[in-house]
Amino acid sequence: MTSDATAPPAAAEPLPSRPARPRRAEHTRPARIPHAQEFSYQRCYVSGMSTHAASPTPERAGKRSVSLPQSLIKEVEVRTGKSGFSAVVSEALEQWLAMAKLREAVEADEREFGPVSDEAMRRAESEW
Template sequence: MTVPTRKSHERAGKRSVSLAQSLINEVEERTGRTGFSSVVAEALEEWLAAQKLREVVTADREEFGPVSAEALEQAEREW
């Protein structure tokens, strides 16, 4: 899944987060120390996109109700 990232010229902010050392080590093995922030930023962008999608689905279900069995079957046939 490719998620558009925020503009590279946007000013960066700093936050202190606690992560499992094994996770840090594994990410740094793949990216080096200088790539860590971009991996975290990409993960957060993907998380935000998923959260927004859940909000849209929830709003749709509240407005229109659940998807009917017939509609699901039709979608599966056409997929």
Template sequence: MAIEHAPADDATVKKSVTIPRSLAREVEARTGARGFSRFVSEAIAHALALTKTREIVEDYEREHGPFTAEEIEEARRAWHGE
């Protein structure tokens, strides 16, 4: 699944991060050195989307209580187009 990128006019920033060497090697093996930043940006966007989704669920459950097994199954079927 492709992640939407920031608009072309969105400024970029250079950040220094420390990651395990094994992860860096694995990413570079798949992307080459020039694709590393794009891969990291997409991974961050994906992680943020998951975090935001979890926050929505947590807010809902705080207000309405936990989802029932039936609600979860209904959501699963909708997600899979069943």
């Protein structure tokens, strides 16, 4: 028997380390495009009518399959990239929900107090 049989095995060369995985980018919202209903939208968020965007703990995302026109998809992706698409859809749904809740509140007030008078509308518009 040779001395090779009793010798401990030679240390294997260390495996090359894998590069660190890039960290997932923080979820950011695209810049908001101002529109005519921005004031009402902001009031809904400030008054707490929408609980989705201001949630203190992030909510787990759900998946849905939706059909959209290709031209709309391309135009959004040009502005946000593929990674920002979900944020745009989420923000659009939050705006829609806030406006729906605002409409429901106005309808409830009109049922309880009646429609807003023309004089009150003129006063409100003059203050804007």
